[in-house]
Amino acid sequence: MGVIQTEALTKRYGSSSGVAALDGLTIDVDAGVTGLVGANGAGKSTLIKILLGLLSPTSGDARVLGHDIRTEGEAIRTAVGYMPEHDCLPPDMRAIDFVVHMGQVSGLPAAAARERAADVLRHVGLAEERYRLMGGYSTGMKQRAKLAQALVHDPALIMLDEPTNGLDPAARDDMLALVRRIGHDFGIPVLVTSHLLGELERISDHVVVLDSGHLLRSEATQSFLGDTGVVLVEVIGDAAPDGTPAQARMGEALAARGVSCRARGALIEIDPDRRDGIPEEQAAAVHDALRDLVRDTAADLGLGLVRVQPQTGRLEDVFREEAAR
Known part of the structure; x- marks a missing residue:
C-alpha cells in the first residue's frame, strides 16, 4: 500500500x-x-x-x-x-x-x-x-x-x-x-x-x-525530463557580407540540406524526425548522422560549433500541451 x-x-x-x-x-x-x-x-x-x-x-x-x-x-x-x-x-x-x-x-x-x-x-x-x-x-x-x-x-x-x-x-x-x-x-x-x-x-x-x-x-x-528527440545547436562566427548572423546562416544551410529547423533564441532547434537530408540507410543511427551533418555544415560555413545536444522535457511542457488542446 x-x-x-x-x-x-x-x-x-x-x-x-x-x-x-x-x-x-x-x-x-x-x-x-x-x-x-x-x-x-x-x-x-x-x-x-x-x-x-x-x-x-x-x-x-x-x-x-x-x-x-x-x-x-x-x-x-x-x-x-x-x-x-x-x-x-x-x-x-x-x-x-x-x-x-x-x-x-x-x-x-x-x-x-x-x-x-x-x-x-x-x-x-x-x-x-x-x-x-x-x-x-x-x-x-x-x-x-x-x-x-x-x-x-x-x-x-x-x-x-x-x-x-x-x-x-x-x-x-x-x-x-x-x-x-x-x-x-x-x-x-x-x-x-x-x-x-x-x-x-x-x-x-x-x-x-x-x-x-x-x-x-x-x-x-x-x-x-526524458529526451524529446529534438536537438539544439549553437554556433558562433562572423555574419555574412549581407549582415546575416551566424545562427541564421547555419539555419539556412541546414534547411538547404533538407533538415527541418527553426530559430529558438540564440539556438537552432532541429526535429530529427524530419530529416530528408540524412540517407535512409542511416536511419538507425539518425542522431549520429545528424551530428555529422551539423558538424560538416558548420565547418563548410567557417563557423564554430559550440554545442549539439538533445533537448530534454520540462514540467512547463505539460502546461503548454494542455493549453494547445
Missing part, C-alpha cells in the same frame, strides 16, 4: 455545482519525494488540508498511511509532520521552546521533546540560532523553524506546503537540499508543493501536476 491514495476526491465550495477546488482527483503517492505542482489556486493547499483531515471533501475517498481521512483525522495528524505555507510562528518565543512545545503536543515526553528539538534544529541549520526569539528571524530562518517543528516527533510522512515561499535563491537551494535529504537520507516520505516548476524537477522522484483542481499528469519525474 502506498503512502497516500485518493479516489475521485472532489471539493466544491458553495452548492453541488459550485466552484471545484479539486475535481475527481485520483492519485497514489509512494516513498521518496513527491512534488505537487500547479499555479496558485490549482488545489494544492486544499488537497493537503483534506489529507490532514482539516477539511472535508465533497465526495470521493482518500487514505493517508492507511488511515481514512473522514474518520481517522487525529491519527493522521499524529503520524504526519506538516509545514504550513503561511507564517505561523509566535514572535515572542525562542525556536528551541517552540519546537519542544510542538514535540510535546505531538505526544513526546518533555525530556524526549527537548532532545529531539535540539537534534532537528541542528539538522535544519538553526543550532546556533535556537535560543533567539523567532520574531527577529529572517524569512529563511522562519522556514527552517517551521520545518523543524514538522520533523520533531519523527513523523512517518512529511507534508510541506510551499517551503521555499519568499526565499532568495541561495536560501531556496538550501531548503530544497534539506527536503531531498529528508526524503532520501532520512527515509521519510515527503509530499511537497510548489508553483515553481523547476524546483520540483530538481528534487522530486515523482510529480503530480494539478491545474484548476484537475489532474494533468502523475508520473515519475524522469518521464517528464
Whole structure:
C-alpha cells in the first residue's frame, strides 16, 4: 500500500455545482519525494488540508498511511509532520521552546521533546540560532523553524506546503537540499508543493501536476525530463557580407540540406524526425548522422560549433500541451 491514495476526491465550495477546488482527483503517492505542482489556486493547499483531515471533501475517498481521512483525522495528524505555507510562528518565543512545545503536543515526553528539538534544529541549520526569539528571524530562518517543528516527533510522512515561499535563491537551494535529504537520507516520505516548476524537477522522484483542481499528469519525474528527440545547436562566427548572423546562416544551410529547423533564441532547434537530408540507410543511427551533418555544415560555413545536444522535457511542457488542446 502506498503512502497516500485518493479516489475521485472532489471539493466544491458553495452548492453541488459550485466552484471545484479539486475535481475527481485520483492519485497514489509512494516513498521518496513527491512534488505537487500547479499555479496558485490549482488545489494544492486544499488537497493537503483534506489529507490532514482539516477539511472535508465533497465526495470521493482518500487514505493517508492507511488511515481514512473522514474518520481517522487525529491519527493522521499524529503520524504526519506538516509545514504550513503561511507564517505561523509566535514572535515572542525562542525556536528551541517552540519546537519542544510542538514535540510535546505531538505526544513526546518533555525530556524526549527537548532532545529531539535540539537534534532537528541542528539538522535544519538553526543550532546556533535556537535560543533567539523567532520574531527577529529572517524569512529563511522562519522556514527552517517551521520545518523543524514538522520533523520533531519523527513523523512517518512529511507534508510541506510551499517551503521555499519568499526565499532568495541561495536560501531556496538550501531548503530544497534539506527536503531531498529528508526524503532520501532520512527515509521519510515527503509530499511537497510548489508553483515553481523547476524546483520540483530538481528534487522530486515523482510529480503530480494539478491545474484548476484537475489532474494533468502523475508520473515519475524522469518521464517528464526524458529526451524529446529534438536537438539544439549553437554556433558562433562572423555574419555574412549581407549582415546575416551566424545562427541564421547555419539555419539556412541546414534547411538547404533538407533538415527541418527553426530559430529558438540564440539556438537552432532541429526535429530529427524530419530529416530528408540524412540517407535512409542511416536511419538507425539518425542522431549520429545528424551530428555529422551539423558538424560538416558548420565547418563548410567557417563557423564554430559550440554545442549539439538533445533537448530534454520540462514540467512547463505539460502546461503548454494542455493549453494547445
